[in-house]
Amino acid sequence: MKQLIRHVKKEVWHHHLFDYLLILTAAIFFILSVRLFAGVKSAQLFVFIAFTIFYICWGIYHHILTKTLRLKILLEYFLIGFSILFLALTLAQY
Numbered sequence: 001m002k003q004l005i006r007h008v009k010k011e012v013w014h015h016h017l018f019d020y021l022l023i024l025t026a027a028i029f030f031i032l033s034v035r036l037f038a039g040v041k042s043a044q045l046f047v048f049i050a051f052t053i054f055y056i057c058w059g060i061y062h063h064i065l066t067k068t069l070r071l072k073i074l075l076e077y078f079l080i081g082f083s084i085l086f087l088a089l090t091l092a093q094y
Contacts, residue, residue: 019062026054044092052085 030051037043059077063069 016062016066019058019065023055023058026051026058041092045089048085048088048092052081055084056081 030047033047034044037047056077059081060069060074063073
């Protein structure tokens with residue numbers, strides 16, 4: 001557990017604080033936007049798609065900075081992004 005805490009402190013607080021604050025801010029903005037546009041399905045659809053695109057671009061940006069971008073990681077971001085989009089649209093009954 002101590003090793004995990006040390007790794008998180010080193011990774012997040014010392015090297016990539018801006019990256020993680022950016023994705024956290026975007027996620028909060030996404031949640032608030034979905035709540036704000038409750039009942040307006042076309043606006044919610046736009047917000048869902050916009051966040052998915054942002055998430056994928058953020059992942060590419062983050063891994064380019066850390067020099068760890070590989071095809072496997074790129075595919076992971078696409079699959080997770082579109083899985084979340086599919087789940088959100090399914091739950092929103094589109």
